[in-house]
Amino acid sequence: MGNYRIAVLPGDGIGQEVTAGAVEVLKAVGVRFGHEFTFEYGWIGGAAIDEAGTPLPEETLRLCRESDAVLLGAVGGPKWDGNPPHLRPEKGLLAIRKQLDLYANLRPVVCYDCLASASPLKPDLVQGVDFVIVRELTGGIYFGQPSGRVVENGEEKAVDTLLYKKEEIERIVRMAFTLARGRKKKVTSVDKANVLSSSRLWREVAEEVAEQFPDVELEHMLVDNAAMQLIRAPKQFDVIVTENMFGDILSDEASMLSGSLGMLPSASLSASGPSLYEPVHGSAPDIAGMNKANPIAAILSAAMMLRLSFGLTAEAEAVEHAVRQALDQGLRTADLAPSGGRIVSTNEMVEEIKTAVLDYTAIAQIMTVYA
Ligand SMILES: NC(=O)c1ccc[n+]([C@@H]2O[C@H](COP(=O)([O-])OP(=O)(O)OC[C@H]3O[C@@H](n4cnc5c(N)ncnc54)[C@H](O)[C@@H]3O)[C@@H](O)[C@H]2O)c1
Ligand SMILES: CC(C)[C@H](C(=O)O)[C@@H](O)C(=O)O
Numbered sequence: 001m002g003n004y005r006i007a008v009l010p011g012d013g014i015g016q017e018v019t020a021g022a023v024e025v026l027k028a029v030g031v032r033f034g035h036e037f038t039f040e041y042g043w044i045g046g047a048a049i050d051e052a053g054t055p056l057p058e059e060t061l062r063l064c065r066e067s068d069a070v071l072l073g074a075v076g077g078p079k080w081d082g083n084p085p086h087l088r089p090e091k092g093l094l095a096i097r098k099q100l101d102l103y104a105n106l107r108p109v110v111c112y113d114c115l116a117s118a119s120p121l122k123p124d125l126v127q128g129v130d131f132v133i134v135r136e137l138t139g140g141i142y143f144g145q146p147s148g149r150v151v152e153n154g155e156e157k158a159v160d161t162l163l164y165k166k167e168e169i170e171r172i173v174r175m176a177f178t179l180a181r182g183r184k185k186k187v188t189s190v191d192k193a194n195v196l197s198s199s200r201l202w203r204e205v206a207e208e209v210a211e212q213f214p215d216v217e218l219e220h221m222l223v224d225n226a227a228m229q230l231i232r233a234p235k236q237f238d239v240i241v242t243e244n245m246f247g248d249i250l251s252d253e254a255s256m257l258s259g260s261l262g263m264l265p266s267a268s269l270s271a272s273g274p275s276l277y278e279p280v281h282g283s284a285p286d287i288a289g290m291n292k293a294n295p296i297a298a299i300l301s302a303a304m305m306l307r308l309s310f311g312l313t314a315e316a317e318a319v320e321h322a323v324r325q326a327l328d329q330g331l332r333t334a335d336l337a338p339s340g341g342r343i344v345s346t347n348e349m350v351e352e353i354k355t356a357v358l359d360y361t362a363i364a365q366i367m368t369v370y371a
């Protein structure tokens with residue numbers, strides 16, 4: 001029975017609602033399995049700008065560094081859209097990723113059978129989809145210098161720089177191969193090597209790393225083709241590894257294979273300290289405060305925390321089982337409405353999952369899997 005310190009950074013918009021849900025579920029895990037989880041709250045994003053005048057206050061960073069893991073909601077919203085660059089909520093998110101060295105962002109994409117009709121794609125195309133996008137998170141065009149706006153000879157310009165060091169590519173590609181070794185043994189490295197120098201280096205490094213994993217197949221795919229293949233034949237993928245911005249875009253696209261952006265969790269693994277867990281989606285200003293958001297992406301992110309940061313496999317399975325059970329019973333938040341079922345609020349979905357965690361027995365899971 002362990003003690004775990006979790007830093008909770010709800011952020012903005014639905015980040016607050018879905019994080020509250022994930023904390024409820026973690027508390028249920030604590031009760032059911034006899035662990036002590038301590039939750040300590042910090043500001044990030046727009047909420048931090050309003051409270052402390054900066055999107056990532058020093059004390060938030062300190063809290064995270066002193067914790068065993070970080071649970072984050074989402075940042076951003078129209079209230080801060082007109083702010084200068086250093087006072088944008090998204091700056092806080094990029095800063096925490098850089099400061100905690102969260103270089104490997106794992107975004108599993110799974111289609112639950114009962115949600116196949118929630119996807120705009122044909123059910124038989126998405127049923128059985130199960131792959132992971134490994135997104136490089138602390139390099140590339142998000143961080144390269146120079147970046148910013150300039151006026152030269154009276155002309156207004158803006159620049160962003162896509163820069164990768166060899167070692168940054170090496171460590172993320174190695175992460176992808178390690179992951180693939182425990183799965184279907186296939187890595188698809190996505191780049192734009194027909195145009196970008198950074199992608200040509202990426203491809204070379206991927207080839208070098210592949211030599212250390214002779215049991216894993218490596219294929220290269222150009223990003224525009226990858227965007228199309230995700231819709232045409234998504235079951236061809238096992239592990240996709242790609243640079244920061246391509247991974248951002250492809251993962252939102254891939255979320256529609258699972259039925260909703262509200263279904264995709266993520267883990268941002270650190271090279272040196274606590275890792276961070278957050279849903280792939282944003283603060284969803286259009287539904288914020290309406291008790292409508294799907295909390296499952298945040299809850300499954302908490303399950304990833306249990307497994308990857310704390311090594312609590314049975315506990316993670318209990319949460320995943322509870323999510324599956326709630327969906328199998330027909331509960332749906334509004335975003336999943338196209339798959340039928342009964343529309344419930346964020347809170348009702350959380351309650352159901354929480355109860356299922358408290359009632360969880362390994363036998364129940366075995367019955368579900370082998371029935
Ligand atoms: N990790 C993050 O913190 C993160 C990620 C993406 C966007 N953002 C920020 O969020 C703000 C809004 O961005 P956006 O609208 O482009 O993207 P978004 O992901 O917030 O929302 C896109 C669409 O998906 C829906 N959606 C998202 N999550 C949902 C959920 N859990 N349940 C039901 N529906 C859900 C929204 O209602 C919206 O229609 C921006 O400020 C953006 O910068 C933050
Ligand atoms: C809010 C934004 C900076 C962020 C990103 O682009 O990384 C988001 O879209 C995400 O996917 O986490």
Ligand SMILES: [Mg+2]
Pocket residue numbers: 248249252280
């Ligand atoms: Mg994104």
